Amino acid sequence: MATVGIIANPASGRDIRRLIASGTTVSNPEKRNMIVRMIKAMDALGVERVEVMPESTHMAERVMADIQDELSGLQIAALDLPYIIGTQQDSLRAAALMAEKKFAAIIVMGGDGTSRIVSKGCGDVPLLPVSTGTNNVFPQMIEGTLVGMAAAAIAAKVVSEDEGCRRAPCLELLDESGQIVDVALVDVVAVDAGDTAARAVWQAERIKEVYLCVARETSIGLSSIGGQLQPLPEGCGKALQVILADNEHDACKVVVAPIAPGMLTSLPVKSHRHFEQTEHCEIKFTPCVIALDGEREVFVAAGKKYYVRINSQGPLVVDTDRTLKLATQRQFLVRTKQQHFSHQALMA
């Protein structure tokens, strides 16, 4: 059975939004608890090996020390990254290594930003994004045990990738020559800012242009702007462009959206429309900083041209609900009496 990878971002859920909003705090000990629950579920369902990205808080090593001797057959290991930098590059390199080693699935623990980084390196390995971040549109709020069960069903091929996974859309940021500069899984936003600094975007008046490939009524963060204006049906293959006005006099409407936890903010809207995969939308507001999935990443000098387009064939993502339903239908967690006794003998 192929190995399952876990990338847990030790920095997720702890940025400036703890001070300026009431952002959720997910401590690293809690992330470690979640990893333990995932691994115990995978062990019970026959996964043989899990590799965890090494990082500065040593979650992998601590989990190994805590539970390795309790497991029936699963071997936990730290992924063999030659060194740790302590930035998002670690997650990117870990994802690329997991893809190279043909892992069955990668469990990603973080917010939208973490999933974005991993999606850039994971190739066609399916992702199980689990929310431990601030704005959680791409990753799910889901109990770790269930994540472990879904990962086991995929790794054991009880549910095939074709059945249990779907392609998520993504937004591609292109430069003047048409080269892809970066990608986002939820939102690309032009912000009136001079620097990336603490990365988060939380001042509504500085948000100028919003491009979304996910806009649900239940979205939080920048995606909620579109979610409240003109939601995108899942799988529609379209994206949404929202141009904000400088003030309410120039606006065609005002939308109230939860752009950060607990921060419902009024935004004056100049225009909004869906756009198709064939269209390259030019970002008109320059100079600006472009935020990708809520984090300021790319500085755009005055007059520089950047474009956004939607790609409906983004990363492969495990649909946990569907995967677990199919696993149940196929009696993945039900054993004959003979299988049950032999499993108990193995555990003993």
Add this chain to the structure above:
Amino acid sequence: MSLTTEQMTTLFTNLVRADHWGKTMYRRMMQGKLIGFYHPADGAIAPGVAAGTFLNQDDPMWPHHRGHGITHMLSKGIDIKYYLAEHTGKGTGCCGGNSGWHFSFPEDHVHLQTGFIGANFMACTGYAWAAKQNGRGQVVMNCSGDGSYGEGRSHEGMLMASIWKLPQIFMCENNGYSIFSPIEEMHPTEDIATVAQGLDIPAVVVDGQDVFAVAEVVLAAIDRARNGKGPSFIEAKCLRFKEHDIGNRDLRGWEPRQQEEYDEMYKRDPLVLATERVLNDGVLTQPEIDAIHVVAAQEVEDAEKFADDSPVARPSIEEMEAMVFAP
């Protein structure tokens, strides 16, 4: 949010000055031109610059002992030449050349630096309580390293700051080492922020190599404190490029730190990162950056001349006794 171009330029200028000062202090210690010890801040100058740059003159600050607080103080607007003279044992020093490196700048609300790790917490909590009482809108910047959070005083100070909602900012400069001991041996979670969270103090963990990222968080924390929202905790994850103090070996536990660790660290030099940023973002041009370096080098040269030309402090017994408060 979002720093202005002017704020970024100020931060960058202070970072350059801190870098020049750090190299100068290291050289002078090796040349025998400083008295006492010196704990280099190389690699970890960004949090101090971010902590000090946007404080008012009457905001009390307790600098971190690393780099002997020079980074923090110059950013707050203190003229460092009087500190260099003090550290050189000269009568023109900020404390008449009598304090070694345990300095005070009362007019700038930097008081009573000591060599005791964790001593800052009780004093700063006292300043913050006074600030809350006097209603002048002062904010207290309480800087220290991760090692100080192993002291009981840190927990007491944070507890009081939380229950009394004091205008206090805990700036934890976590470089991953308490002298020789790696963080994983000293704290069960590595993240000191979890201590603050347990005391209901909002806590942020930020890249301490990025001066602009830390500064934006500091500005948000200052805003909270001035508006009566209580304390904030900032954990700036930073790197220690050199030994704990000059003269000691640079060990991890009992073993020398590995070359690979240095190689990786140097790629994240805060000044290198900030220089790339201001150039890429069009905040400064290379000639402007060069000019900032020239001014910083001149500042250090002038201060060294001032310190070296000043007379050695030779207080009488009576004068020294008058400086001691304890019976």
